[in-house]
């Protein structure tokens with residue numbers, strides 16, 4: 001039986017715990033709240049996220065003891081929003097992840113450090129890049145709960161690691177496959193949240209499907225320029241790990257980033273949109289990291305720049321979208 005430490009108690013951690021435990025893995029499940037852990041242990045349900053899913057407690061072991069959960073596992077799966085990774089992991093000893101395989105399920109960057117999550121973890125715990133991977137692809141937790149057909153991509157420079165984790169995920173409704181492009185997949189997963197957030201802003205302002213299609217087409221080019229500047233290598237951005245993930249987030253009713261953006265477009269402040277959502281839109285944090293990273297790279301990124309101006313410099317969404325629309329072809 002594979003032993004997994006799941007770090008995080010939100011929607012995606014809940015969906016991954018469902019898939020992995022139903023496939024026979026033992027999942028030690030770390031959550032920060034004692035009440036949530038107690039509720040899970042007594043009812044088998046995670047009360048605030050995907051609460052319809054019932055867990056088999058002979059395979060799923062909820063706990064607030066991070067060190068214990070990590071010590072018992074061969075695999076560590078990170079599924080807290082990127083903004084809270086440092087807080088969660090800094091309690092661990094520098095050698096705590098030695099000889100473990102680490103999978104980031106996070107689509108965000110470490111604020112302040114402007115690092116990809118896998119780069120941060122490798123640096124903080126002195127790990128070889130071959131011990132790390134990312135789980136990506138167009139997959140909403142809500143559809144996993146409903147067991148709708150989904151596809152995941154595991155990115156790692158170690159093919160065996162990516163294949164082994166794919167194997168742990170495959171089931172009746174999940175297809176998973178390995179890919180070598182760890183950095184490219186991770187950067188695109190970060191970028192697509194910013195783009196979806198901007199689609200939401202446009203929607204909130206009253207722009208329609210015609211405009212969104214052009215926004216997304218231009219966004220693919222922006223994504224290509226940026227990822228190529230950071231990590232030049234041949235990659236097919238039409239693969240589902242890149243374009244598929246962008247499309248689901250830009251168009252789905254379940255998208256946190258699009259929903260957040262739509263509220264901003266309708267006039268909510270960042271604070272009030274965050275309070276109303278009760279879920280985390282990674283794109284809000286990511287846009288600051290990407291904007292700062294790009295100060296050196298100087299890649300033309302009109303969409304990320306507009307989102308940054310709106311969210312961090314309080315420039316009117318309507319004004320930024322007027323400027324943006326003149327740049328699109």
Ligand SMILES: NC(=O)c1ccc[n+]([C@@H]2O[C@H](COP(=O)([O-])OP(=O)(O)OC[C@H]3O[C@@H](n4cnc5c(N)ncnc54)[C@H](OP(=O)(O)O)[C@@H]3O)[C@@H](O)[C@H]2O)c1
Nearest residue numbers: 009010011012013079080081084106107140141279280282
């Ligand atoms: N949801 C999806 O469909 C999906 C799919 C693929 C990837 N992802 C990625 O998975 C990651 C997690 O997202 P999610 O959708 O699972 O999040 P979510 O459902 O919005 O849940 C938010 C999580 O963040 C925690 N949190 C909030 N404030 C915190 C704080 N101050 N300190 C520590 N933890 C805090 C919450 O803990 P409490 O409940 O204790 O407040 C909860 O576990 C993101 O990077 C996201 O991009 C999500």
Ligand SMILES: O=P(O)(O)OC[C@H](O)CO
Nearest residue numbers: 137138139249255256257
């Ligand atoms: O679509 P969002 O904004 O909820 O983000 C969740 C996932 O990244 C979708 O693959």
